Amino acid sequence: MTQSVVVQVGQCGNQVGCRFWDLALREHAAVNKKGIYDEALSSFFRNIDTRSGGDGPDIYKGKICSLKARALLIDMEEGVVNEILQGPLRDVFDSKQLITDVSGSGNNWAVGHKLYGCQYRENIVEKLRKTAEHCDCLQCFFIIHSMGGGTGSGLGTFVLNLLEDEFPEVYRFVTSVYPSGEDDVITSPYNSVLAMKELNEHADCVLPIENESLFDIVNKINQMINSGKLGSTVKQNSLVTSRAGSAKTLQEKPFDAMNNIVANLLLNLTSSARFEGSLNMDLNEISMNLVPFPRLHYLVSSLTPLYTLADVNVPSRRLDQMFSDAFSRDHQLIQADPKHSLYLACALLVRGNVQVSDLRRNIERLKPSLHFVSWNQEGWKTGLCSVPPVGHSHSLLALANNTCVKPTFIELKDRFMKLYKKKAHLHHYLQIDGMEQSCFSEAVSSLSDLIEEYNELDATKGGPRTDPSRLKIAV
Amino acid sequence: MSIVTVQLGQCGNQVGHEVFSCLCRDLRGTHGLCSRRENQSYQDACRERFFCEEESGGPVARAVLVDMEPKVISQTLSMAARSGFWKYNEHSHFCQKQGSGNNWASGYSVHGPRHKEAIMNLVQKEAEKCDRLGGFFTMMSMAGGTGSGLGAFVTQCLRDAFPTSFILNHVIWPYGTGEVIVQNYNSVLTLSHLYRSSDALLVHENDVIHQICAQLMNIKQISFRDVNQVIAHQLGSVFQPTHPAGEGSEYSRNPLGDLMEALVPHPEFKVLALRNIPQMPENSLAYSTFSWPGLLKHLRQMLIASAKMEEGIDWQVRPPHPGPSSHSTNKPLHFNTSIANLVILRGKDVHSVDLGSFQDPSLYTSWLNPQDAFHAWKTPRAFNKYEKSAALVSNSQFLLKPLDSVVGKAWNMFASKAYIHQYTKFGIEEEDFLDSFTTLEQVISSYTTL
Numbered sequence: 001m002t003q004s005v006v007v008q009v010g011q012c013g014n015q016v017g018c019r020f021w022d023l024a025l026r027e028h029a030a031v032n033k034k035g036i037y038d039e040a041l042s043s044f045f046r047n048i049d050t051r052s053g054g055d056g057p058d059i060y061k062g063k064i065c066s067l068k069a070r071a072l073l074i075d076m077e078e079g080v081v082n083e084i085l086q087g088p089l090r091d092v093f094d095s096k097q098l099i100t101d102v103s104g105s106g107n108n109w110a111v112g113h114k115l116y117g118c119q120y121r122e123n124i125v126e127k128l129r130k131t132a133e134h135c136d137c138l139q140c141f142f143i144i145h146s147m148g149g150g151t152g153s154g155l156g157t158f159v160l161n162l163l164e165d166e167f168p169e170v171y172r173f174v175t176s177v178y179p180s181g182e183d184d185v186i187t188s189p190y191n192s193v194l195a196m197k198e199l200n201e202h203a204d205c206v207l208p209i210e211n212e213s214l215f216d217i218v219n220k221i222n223q224m225i226n227s228g229k230l231g232s233t234v235k236q237n238s239l240v241t242s243r244a245g246s247a248k249t250l251q252e253k254p255f256d257a258m259n260n261i262v263a264n265l266l267l268n269l270t271s272s273a274r275f276e277g278s279l280n281m282d283l284n285e286i287s288m289n290l291v292p293f294p295r296l297h298y299l300v301s302s303l304t305p306l307y308t309l310a311d312v313n314v315p316s317r318r319l320d321q322m323f324s325d326a327f328s329r330d331h332q333l334i335q336a337d338p339k340h341s342l343y344l345a346c347a348l349l350v351r352g353n354v355q356v357s358d359l360r361r362n363i364e365r366l367k368p369s370l371h372f373v374s375w376n377q378e379g380w381k382t383g384l385c386s387v388p389p390v391g392h393s394h395s396l397l398a399l400a401n402n403t404c405v406k407p408t409f410i411e412l413k414d415r416f417m418k419l420y421k422k423k424a425h426l427h428h429y430l431q432i433d434g435m436e437q438s439c440f441s442e443a444v445s446s447l448s449d450l451i452e453e454y455n456e457l458d459a460t461k462g463g464p465r466t467d468p469s470r471l472k473i474a475v
Numbered sequence: 476m477s478i479v480t481v482q483l484g485q486c487g488n489q490v491g492h493e494v495f496s497c498l499c500r501d502l503r504g505t506h507g508l509c510s511r512r513e514n515q516s517y518q519d520a521c522r523e524r525f526f527c528e529e530e531s532g533g534p535v536a537r538a539v540l541v542d543m544e545p546k547v548i549s550q551t552l553s554m555a556a557r558s559g560f561w562k563y564n565e566h567s568h569f570c571q572k573q574g575s576g577n578n579w580a581s582g583y584s585v586h587g588p589r590h591k592e593a594i595m596n597l598v599q600k601e602a603e604k605c606d607r608l609g610g611f612f613t614m615m616s617m618a619g620g621t622g623s624g625l626g627a628f629v630t631q632c633l634r635d636a637f638p639t640s641f642i643l644n645h646v647i648w649p650y651g652t653g654e655v656i657v658q659n660y661n662s663v664l665t666l667s668h669l670y671r672s673s674d675a676l677l678v679h680e681n682d683v684i685h686q687i688c689a690q691l692m693n694i695k696q697i698s699f700r701d702v703n704q705v706i707a708h709q710l711g712s713v714f715q716p717t718h719p720a721g722e723g724s725e726y727s728r729n730p731l732g733d734l735m736e737a738l739v740p741h742p743e744f745k746v747l748a749l750r751n752i753p754q755m756p757e758n759s760l761a762y763s764t765f766s767w768p769g770l771l772k773h774l775r776q777m778l779i780a781s782a783k784m785e786e787g788i789d790w791q792v793r794p795p796h797p798g799p800s801s802h803s804t805n806k807p808l809h810f811n812t813s814i815a816n817l818v819i820l821r822g823k824d825v826h827s828v829d830l831g832s833f834q835d836p837s838l839y840t841s842w843l844n845p846q847d848a849f850h851a852w853k854t855p856r857a858f859n860k861y862e863k864s865a866a867l868v869s870n871s872q873f874l875l876k877p878l879d880s881v882v883g884k885a886w887n888m889f890a891s892k893a894y895i896h897q898y899t900k901f902g903i904e905e906e907d908f909l910d911s912f913t914t915l916e917q918v919i920s921s922y923t924t925l
Contacts, residue, residue: 356702
């Protein structure tokens, strides 16, 4: 069993991260009735003996004493992290896992990446090393951040770079929240494109998320619950909608519920690595199967079903609906329509009481309506994990390497160019030590290249298929 | 003689567990339908082959469990122990933490060399426990990273360390519509490497077994456990003891050797398929009766029509007319030409069965005398509650189509160079792929021109 470390950077990163740790604890509490510190728990948590005051030694077996998250919380403002430390999760983190400053990054990637990066480099490396030392077999770093701001975007991608240098063998999975069109941060296109270059070059896998999609999904759930259509069959305390344990109650935008979705994504992604099943899917398998070429590592994700069902023995029809929904445009976590674009690869991770025949039946059923690239016509990676998420009897996580990410990138580039052509706000960036005009041109060039790669693939869609001729053997 | 089983990867360990469970259940079964003495010999022979006795008394499987991550092995060990009837030796396993990531190169080039000593030590220990070592039975899938890559490496090590022992690889052929996206690459690399070090490859296709579960076993929600249990039943029906030399002779002491001798006359042709009849849910057994002629008629047609199972057989397929120019182009399409076949019969009235139809020369290539191309092993002791059961192990064109399909898909992907960087990262280069493709195209060509 391997361990993973979560590095949450910036306001968004820390808020999502906070939801993740809350849900992870809940999930393990539901599964682990005896309170024994088992291997599944050890993937995300350390078990330490607090009786010896403060940081005792790690306890590897036996009863749970005090769980500590394998995490690093980084923010250049104190507000969010302080809130976490005063909330119900305060015992899960200790002060040695925090790196904070006071003035923030002013929504400026350069401040985050160049200024703070330089300033905090040693501190970050040291803390990362410490966290890694507590791991028996560290397999993966999960970075959670947003692209549009300054800290998550700039310092977050700085940390990504650092991880590649210091821990080259460890996978780097990045969950990135992309800004929407009406984002209130004017410079978010700059920050995002500058960050994209780093993601292109240093991440193993990126899971892009868009707030618009999360917002729509949360609305759908609320509609379903309130419409009473599902009547008494809907449980309200599923992990998707759970608000208990979050610091705030109501907000203008339901960020907690939205962040819950992203937290669930990470839980489901790692479920087959933590829990048993008849066909395990580990994190290194995800990277192996879904990344056919090094730069094409952006995975569109969807989680279904979104609501809980009261009865556990669900007739197959409902099960099949879960699979259909996974491919529909309104269940994706970014604004994208995978069905009408080209699949390079697709992974289905099922949790709960679902067997291989259910998987096969649904793949056969859905295959004809999906377009797969010519060299990967049967490009499915599947996993079956026996442990369902809390409050559900089964669930499905679909990860698609699909050209439907392209519009997101094209829009980003367009918004960037709008600002860049007028040289708007550039001086804020260029005045930072280490920032030059070339950083901008290289970043947009990197993004253009990526878009071009997707274009080339799209061009092959629907075209005539000529299989390459096989080797001829002299008889 | 005893067989040492090496279970590799998630699939190898899951299937292996079902196999030992099945063997043990059959051993304890009271539906032997034969004399007490016969039953006793059968049980003794089975125990010698697959189990050794511990001081505590219960049978301990002669097996080494290998996986690069711990969850499956720990599950397998505890399930066996909980059965109360048999278990694995608690030291005969090796695992690591991070798995092989479905990467053949990781299994073969990284884990293999790194853990060779530890794994081979365990194998050596098991081999030493045998009074006489009859060979190795390795169990793996081709689609993943450990079973396939590490499995290929371990097979090579077994060949180097035990040059005169028989090695039979049990290989699971994955579902055609993926379980793993790079399964075709992993399969091509595995098959080509196994071909060099193994004596024979005994193949089970997930698609075929799945159909059996759906249509013959009437299972609604088929799980991997169901699939593995059918596979275990089929393997048990081949490897439980038999009298190869006919009525009144002893139970065979050398099953792997006998198998190789019967089925693998030429090292270029090592791919074996397995079919059996009848196959049905246990609760239907009591209501069914079969006759040997009926069973064998179906089994023979399953062979010549390359049928997946006893339902849906194409009865139109006929063997070609024997004649002076039985060149391959004159053979009717869809006819499955055999090099050699082995039929195993278990149960009532077994020694009076007429197997003439399997000795028909038109079924075979012309290389061997018909009497050398066909072998039969029998025992009056019924297997797994089936009053009569027949199994067929065939060296023929059964797997030609699947093999061609896998190589074709892999080649298609290779032409675009997709995923290759994941393999070169661990030392498997494009050249290695090309070598493997060449080896397999050769095998395909050889089987096609039978």
